[in-house]
Amino acid sequence: MSKPYRIFRTEVLRAQRISPSFVRVTLAGPELAFCGATLLDQRVKLIFSTDPETLAGADDWYAAWRELPDERRPPMRTYTLRDVRPEAGEVDIDFACHGDAGPASRFALTAAPGQQVLLVGPDARVPGHDASGVAWQPGRARELLLVGDETAAPAICNILSVLPAEATGLAVIEVPHADDAQPVEAPDGVEVRWVARTGERVGDDATPHVLEWARQRTSGVPGEGVEETDRERDGLLIWEEASADEDRYAWLAGEAGWVTGLRRSLVNELGLPRKQLSFMGYWKDGVVAVG
Numbered sequence: 001m002s003k004p005y006r007i008f009r010t011e012v013l014r015a016q017r018i019s020p021s022f023v024r025v026t027l028a029g030p031e032l033a034f035c036g037a038t039l040l041d042q043r044v045k046l047i048f049s050t051d052p053e054t055l056a057g058a059d060d061w062y063a064a065w066r067e068l069p070d071e072r073r074p075p076m077r078t079y080t081l082r083d084v085r086p087e088a089g090e091v092d093i094d095f096a097c098h099g100d101a102g103p104a105s106r107f108a109l110t111a112a113p114g115q116q117v118l119l120v121g122p123d124a125r126v127p128g129h130d131a132s133g134v135a136w137q138p139g140r141a142r143e144l145l146l147v148g149d150e151t152a153a154p155a156i157c158n159i160l161s162v163l164p165a166e167a168t169g170l171a172v173i174e175v176p177h178a179d180d181a182q183p184v185e186a187p188d189g190v191e192v193r194w195v196a197r198t199g200e201r202v203g204d205d206a207t208p209h210v211l212e213w214a215r216q217r218t219s220g221v222p223g224e225g226v227e228e229t230d231r232e233r234d235g236l237l238i239w240e241e242a243s244a245d246e247d248r249y250a251w252l253a254g255e256a257g258w259v260t261g262l263r264r265s266l267v268n269e270l271g272l273p274r275k276q277l278s279f280m281g282y283w284k285d286g287v288v289a290v291g
């Protein structure tokens with residue numbers, strides 16, 4: 001049976017600085033005619049390979065990638081598609097650039113037309129492609145909380161633009177600069193707050209907005225008690241998706257230490273039911289992503 005994700009051979013069509021921190025890279029290639037256009041927070045992978053055919057031609061690209069010797073295994077990073085135009089064979093990805101500390105940020109800052117990159121993304125011809133890699137599962141919830149840093153801004157903008165008109169709630173997006181705020185469509189009942197970072201630590205400026213929102217809606221009675229896990233202590237990325245189909249749904253994504261602490265405050269201190277909350281570590285300060 002075909003897998004919902006496949007490798008697309010692409011090359012850079014253009015790279016545009018859209019704000020102080022973001023570079024939008026448009027990738028193009030005829031194979032992208034089959035790229036799924038679910039968007040939302042559906043994750044994709046980019047593989048920065050100097051020898052793309054080795055992986056693009058493999059039956060099982062992931063096994064082939066894993067089996068490469070360390071010194072030949074190209075870096076792979078996770079991103080969100082900001083737009084897909086199958087008819088043109090193009091996709092857009094918004095990179096929150098953080099200097100040349102990592103291969104993905106470096107790629108976005110230096111991307112030149114014609115540069116090759118492999119995209120692992122949903123194959124629109126395979127049933128289930130639209131649900132694979134999607135964490136956003138609000139079910140019947142109509143009161144929504146979306147919280148993220150700059151790495152989650154593409155996903156939050158995608159989600160806001162397709163919410164039903166009757167949705168209510170708050171989206172808080174913390175970005176490095178005030179000018180990183182983007183125009184975004186959202187239902188009238190959903191307030192969108194772009195919060196500019198004023199200090200060193202990711203999340204410090206967004207957190208008070210989130211806690212204030214939650215205080216007005218929760219019992220304030222300490223909840224289930226989420227403990228720090230071994231994975232968190234070891235600096236590994238953390239991920240938990242909500243299991244409830246209830247009136248309220250919260251989605252948090254961004255720097256792992258921040259979203260973990262925020263989730264603990266919401267659940268432990270304010271009594272937000274854990275099963276109504278999805279939280280995803282998109283990156284971890286001081287830790288190189290492993291693909």
Ligand SMILES: Cc1cc2nc3c(=O)[nH]c(=O)nc-3n(C[C@H](O)[C@H](O)[C@H](O)COP(=O)(O)OP(=O)(O)OC[C@H]3O[C@@H](n4cnc5c(N)ncnc54)[C@H](O)[C@@H]3O)c2cc1C
Pocket residue numbers: 043077078079080081094095096097098101102103104105106150151152154155281282283284285286287288289290
């Ligand atoms: C599901 C998912 C979707 C994502 N979508 C997007 C997206 O659409 N756009 C986007 O920009 N990012 C997105 N990210 C985050 C992105 O994958 C990470 O930021 C990734 O680590 C960047 O890789 P790199 O090669 O630049 O840095 P790495 O090689 O992974 O890290 C090098 C150093 O840079 C630090 N670092 C990594 N990211 C950042 C950052 N953003 N700011 C400051 N320091 C950083 C690390 O802590 C490390 O010290 C997503 C992550 C996930 C899991």
